[in-house]
Amino acid sequence: MNDQPPCLGLPGFLQSKDSWQTLPATVAAKALCQDRCPRNTFLACARSALTAGTCVGDDEPRVADGVVMAGIVCRGDALTAKSLRRIIKQLSEAPTKRPTHCLHCHKPMTTRRRKMLGHVVHEGGGLCTGCRRAEQRSA
Known part of the structure; x- marks a missing residue:
């Protein structure tokens, strides 16, 4: 690394x-x-x-x-x-482990490698991909 x-x-x-x-x-x-x-x-x-x-x-x-x-x-x-x-x-x-749910939309999260039905993909900072991108667009 x-x-x-x-x-x-x-x-x-x-x-x-x-x-x-x-x-x-x-x-x-x-x-x-x-x-x-x-x-x-x-x-x-x-x-x-x-x-x-x-x-x-x-x-x-x-x-x-x-x-x-x-x-x-x-x-x-x-x-x-x-x-x-x-x-x-x-x-x-902040916890060093990935949270189980998005801190913004509160949907359950998973990783990119292990996609699961009904789960959103973790992007970073405790947010899912959709919430993280929305945050970046608004900044």
Whole structure:
């Protein structure tokens, strides 16, 4: 299993100019984080983003600024820190096993390999394929 983050060397993860958070490369970078990054790598990225903006000689750690980390456009402010802490809390408390029912539509779930009548296919994040895709379209 490859634990390398899928973001290495790709555009959109570093601030390139003003209003960079709306650029297509940045939007794609956020989606890549949330959809393709392995869970452990994603969690480690969120934790490191909380102190990535710290300069040498600072008394207090600072949150990352001008980068996309853990699917968040980091701006070095309190809102960024709050978003990162929420992600860390959710991933730390979340069960590592696939839930038996979709967290949104509550239908019983199965895997792609073992399709069963009356069950929906698990996509990720505790959601079935239909709910996960609907969530991505609405974002």
